[in-house]
Amino acid sequence: MRFSIYRYNPETDEQPYYQDYELDDALIGNEMMLLGALEKLREQDPGLTFRSSCGEGVCGSDGMNVNGENKLSCITKVSELTQPVVIRPMPGLPVIRDLVIDMTLFYEHYHTVEPYLKPTPAGVSIDLDHELLQSPEDRAKLDGSYECILCGCCSTSCPSFWWNPDKFHGPAALLAARRFVVDSRDITTRERLESLDDPYKTFRCRNIQNCTASCPKGLKPSQAIQQLKSLMLEKQVD
Amino acid sequence: MMALDHIDTFHFDVVIVGAGGAGLRAALQLSQSSQRVAVVSKVFPTRSHTVAAQGGINAALGNVTEDNWHWHMYDTIKGSDYLGDQDAIEFMCREASEIVRELEHFGVPFSRTDQGKIYQRPFGGQSRNFGESQATRTCAAADRTGHAILQTLYQQNIQAGTTFFNEYFAIDLVKDDRQRIAGMVVMNMQTGEYQLIRAHAVMMATGGACQLFKTNTNAKINTGDGLAMVARAGLPLQDMEFWQFHPTGVANKGMLLSEAARGEGGVLRNGLGEAFMVKYAPHVKDLASRDVVARAIAIEVKEGRGCGPDKDHVLLDLTHLDTEMIKQRLPGIRDLALTFAGLDMCTDAIPVYPTAHYMMGGIPTNFKGQVLTLDDKGESIPVSGLYAVGECACVSVHGANRLGGNSLLDIVVFGRAAAQEIDRVLQTQKPSDFFDQPLDLSLIAARLQKWENQSATEVKDPTGVIKSDLQTAMQEGCGVFRNVDSMQTLLAELDPIQQRIDQAVLSDHSRAFNLDRIEALELENLMTLAYATVHSAVLREESRGAHSRIDFTERDDVNWLKHSLYFIENHQVRYKPVTLTALTVEGFKPKPRVY
Numbered sequence: 107m108r109f110s111i112y113r114y115n116p117e118t119d120e121q122p123y124y125q126d127y128e129l130d131d132a133l134i135g136n137e138m139m140l141l142g143a144l145e146k147l148r149e150q151d152p153g154l155t156f157r158s159s160c161g162e163g164v165c166g167s168d169g170m171n172v173n174g175e176n177k178l179s180c181i182t183k184v185s186e187l188t189q190p191v192v193i194r195p196m197p198g199l200p201v202i203r204d205l206v207i208d209m210t211l212f213y214e215h216y217h218t219v220e221p222y223l224k225p226t227p228a229g230v231s232i233d234l235d236h237e238l239l240q241s242p243e244d245r246a247k248l249d250g251s252y253e254c255i256l257c258g259c260c261s262t263s264c265p266s267f268w269w270n271p272d273k274f275h276g277p278a279a280l281l282a283a284r285r286f287v288v289d290s291r292d293i294t295t296r297e298r299l300e301s302l303d304d305p306y307k308t309f310r311c312r313n314i315q316n317c318t319a320s321c322p323k324g325l326k327p328s329q330a331i332q333q334l335k336s337l338m339l340e341k342q343v344d
Numbered sequence: 345m346m347a348l349d350h351i352d353t354f355h356f357d358v359v360i361v362g363a364g365g366a367g368l369r370a371a372l373q374l375s376q377s378s379q380r381v382a383v384v385s386k387v388f389p390t391r392s393h394t395v396a397a398q399g400g401i402n403a404a405l406g407n408v409t410e411d412n413w414h415w416h417m418y419d420t421i422k423g424s425d426y427l428g429d430q431d432a433i434e435f436m437c438r439e440a441s442e443i444v445r446e447l448e449h450f451g452v453p454f455s456r457t458d459q460g461k462i463y464q465r466p467f468g469g470q471s472r473n474f475g476e477s478q479a480t481r482t483c484a485a486a487d488r489t490g491h492a493i494l495q496t497l498y499q500q501n502i503q504a505g506t507t508f509f510n511e512y513f514a515i516d517l518v519k520d521d522r523q524r525i526a527g528m529v530v531m532n533m534q535t536g537e538y539q540l541i542r543a544h545a546v547m548m549a550t551g552g553a554c555q556l557f558k559t560n561t562n563a564k565i566n567t568g569d570g571l572a573m574v575a576r577a578g579l580p581l582q583d584m585e586f587w588q589f590h591p592t593g594v595a596n597k598g599m600l601l602s603e604a605a606r607g608e609g610g611v612l613r614n615g616l617g618e619a620f621m622v623k624y625a626p627h628v629k630d631l632a633s634r635d636v637v638a639r640a641i642a643i644e645v646k647e648g649r650g651c652g653p654d655k656d657h658v659l660l661d662l663t664h665l666d667t668e669m670i671k672q673r674l675p676g677i678r679d680l681a682l683t684f685a686g687l688d689m690c691t692d693a694i695p696v697y698p699t700a701h702y703m704m705g706g707i708p709t710n711f712k713g714q715v716l717t718l719d720d721k722g723e724s725i726p727v728s729g730l731y732a733v734g735e736c737a738c739v740s741v742h743g744a745n746r747l748g749g750n751s752l753l754d755i756v757v758f759g760r761a762a763a764q765e766i767d768r769v770l771q772t773q774k775p776s777d778f779f780d781q782p783l784d785l786s787l788i789a790a791r792l793q794k795w796e797n798q799s800a801t802e803v804k805d806p807t808g809v810i811k812s813d814l815q816t817a818m819q820e821g822c823g824v825f826r827n828v829d830s831m832q833t834l835l836a837e838l839d840p841i842q843q844r845i846d847q848a849v850l851s852d853h854s855r856a857f858n859l860d861r862i863e864a865l866e867l868e869n870l871m872t873l874a875y876a877t878v879h880s881a882v883l884r885e886e887s888r889g890a891h892s893r894i895d896f897t898e899r900d901d902v903n904w905l906k907h908s909l910y911f912i913e914n915h916q917v918r919y920k921p922v923t924l925t926a927l928t929v930e931g932f933k934p935k936p937r938v939y
Contacts, residue, residue: 114852114854117854118854125510148808149809151855152850152851152852153851155857155858155859156613157387158564159387159391160393161678162564162683162684163679164395164676165390165392165395165396165563166390166391167387167388181683181871185367202534203854204857206857208534209388213388217502220503221499222450222451222496222500222502223450223451225451232449234442234446235445235446236445237445237446239460239680241456242457242460244456245455245456248453252453252492255421255492256388260582275407281373289451305875
């Protein structure tokens, strides 16, 4: 199996370049995930650099661009990829080294949408003797957004985010925003919608849907953004 | 020669190493108490391994069946095979309900009962009325409870304004010339620069270390860094012979399939199709304690009743359960089985085998999170300024075997309690000249210098290969079953592996994001834990909880109802008594453990 991998070491390389690698097919078999193949390649070349941790698609460390699509390497089967497997860092953010990107902007947008529950008015402490009740139907509204693992596959595949990474929140942060807007326990729905109602923050979404296509957890950020827009409209009507 | 004399220095009230559930719960408490807190993490916080916890968190809320904390306490002590300290266990079980409600108010998206309350499911080893009938005590957010709790705690810390040092690797503790803990040296992974963080209090919250074993459920990052740092500082590690093998990892791969699968009605079957757990735990069958179920699977396979062409695993069967329930309650593990076994648990039974999962041992602490050591007379004393919480700590609430659903509880209960203790201490003891004391970093510099050796033209023995050999040796010598021969063989293998590490060099000497260097430092940490484990295990001549010896098959309360304390110097193992008295209720006396 042939691989062509983006390489850049800030200490030694003026320009990034692609390096070709070869891995014995017998090592790969039917079941090996791309992360396993990259680990094998690191035995040849310990300088090859990428993030990884859980190895089972739940921590979101190992997002990378594989044959043009953003994927998590640990849940991508090598046998399902066409050769040569071209691997690049996820696009649109600065590269630190090889496949490791600087996700600072991505996280800043996440922080900006205030992704934490506000169940009580400011200054009123929470009542630890009682649960906040939530019906199974209301709880079901959180499905499809609370599962996000912040891997960045969606936002870094979004052309609107590439053009305006400083102003457009991007699909991951908006998915998080939606999770708190629809949570029946949160009392700041109106304030949340008002702060999102902005030509850039939310409305740079052009419904391209790369986000939904690239989400390794099968979530639909695009739909969540449309829902936010609809809720803003409803708010203006009433 | 590497010099650390003029490195960048930061000053905080508290520095916490690790941003999993324990570290984040502690950080939140301290930030809200206006302590200046820094959290150092080698990964972005939501990538910490708490994210992979699936089934849930135990609390006697009684939302589904009647329950109370005293029953939870009894189950935890019995599950620990009486090695747990009963004061700490009472504390944890009493705090449980309030702390779960607090998590709920923080925003954790718990699944819900029809009444809108937090959903609870049955888990192994939990009972009503002191062993009488199955309890339903594990609070769950589908089968992504760890993910839900970790993200929520990170979100709360965003609101609280906690300072994060993300992608910083902690190297070693630093003491001042009066031998007080004074801070730590860290490496900024993105630049490769070493930096010093000075703080009035240091908290270890570095999680588990099952990367010590070949097949495990743990993330690559779980290398026991905090334990090794504490051991290198001359302090003990407690009960390191007790490692939990989770009964149901995906066979030959290790990914965890939650106990929730059995809690919701799944059954284990052997090659003859028998639901074999009834032979080992007639009363509660598949919901016995994890050590009991893991041993049962290993015995079935050893005696030739395994499944598959090599008869090397058993099957986890959920095919008789309602498909919609599986999709709703167990979506995450259904996905995992689809991805890694190629099987849909709605229609197919999944091959499983016990897999290294959890470290019951760790840095000894009391239930306020203070790290403990022994004085000259062999009495336990706290180490000023040093705290440990979560899986890296040994309070001990899990003793010789942890109950499912108690680890998420452990991390939040003791994360909060330790932070409250630190806050209390720092209210009165924050000496203004503390940061003026000179610090000697030469030992740390020497350790780092070893990996700067660039003389080799060819790397003959990469650290990755050494790690893999260590994992294989540990799995064979100190797995589900041990005996004196397997452990003596393993012990004889460790010194040569240590020598290989001593002689190893790096291939990559760049500064920016150098994985080769980080993995070498992690390997040193794992090696420390390997010695601690085998030296503690070979001496303990009994079977208790997860420490199952073929040559000493019975529990021996006369000689071994005590905690092991391993010191790095001369691989010395000392002992201290188990606390059998509780805080407000009568302690539970050890009795035979039957499920």
